Amino acid sequence: MNLDQLYPYGFRTTLFDRLLTTEDYHLKGLSLQELRESVAADLEDLLNSRMASLHEQIDDFSLVKKSIMQFGIIDFVGLSTANPSDRDKICQSIAQSIAAHEPRLRQIKVEMLLDEQDMGALCLSIQAYINIHPLYEPVIFDALLKPTTQQYVISARA
Numbered sequence: 001m002n003l004d005q006l007y008p009y010g011f012r013t014t015l016f017d018r019l020l021t022t023e024d025y026h027l028k029g030l031s032l033q034e035l036r037e038s039v040a041a042d043l044e045d046l047l048n049s050r051m052a053s054l055h056e057q058i059d060d061f062s063l064v065k066k067s068i069m070q071f072g073i074i075d076f077v078g079l080s081t082a083n084p085s086d087r088d089k090i091c092q093s094i095a096q097s098i099a100a101h102e103p104r105l106r107q108i109k110v111e112m113l114l115d116e117q118d119m120g121a122l123c124l125s126i127q128a129y130i131n132i133h134p135l136y137e138p139v140i141f142d143a144l145l146k147p148t149t150q151q152y153v154i155s156a157r158a
């Protein structure tokens with residue numbers, strides 16, 4: 001039995017999607033593929049936002065680290081993808097941001113994919129499980145940072 005049969009009315013859209021849309025498509029629910037695409041769109045928003053650098057100021061306030069005030073990823077200026085230590089820092093930072101701001105995903109793992117042919121582009125593989133109560137569905141997202149626009153484009157693998 002697949003998940004679309006287990007959830008015949010579909011999966012619920014996010015509150016943000018329900019508030020912004022004027023169409024009634026969100027009333028019928030999402031298929032599993034539409035749910036993956038919804039998560040990919042939200043991840044794209046997250047990765048294309050930069051968080052403020054407030055490390056020392058918020059150390060005493062643990063909930064602030066998970067708040068909208070820290071939405072986004074760190075600015076990677078000064079880090080090199082050629083340096084393994086910097087690559088690990090970038091991947092860990094992205095995984096922490098996803099864990100803090102995307103509650104539909106669990107067990108998040110981010111890997112940087114190196115492409116010798118196109119050194120200007122940054123490719124990431126985001127592996128996680130979508131939390132579909134009472135199940136966890138594995139999902140992989142491909143994230144590509146376009147060098148010309150400095151924007152991430154994220155797609156869910158089928």
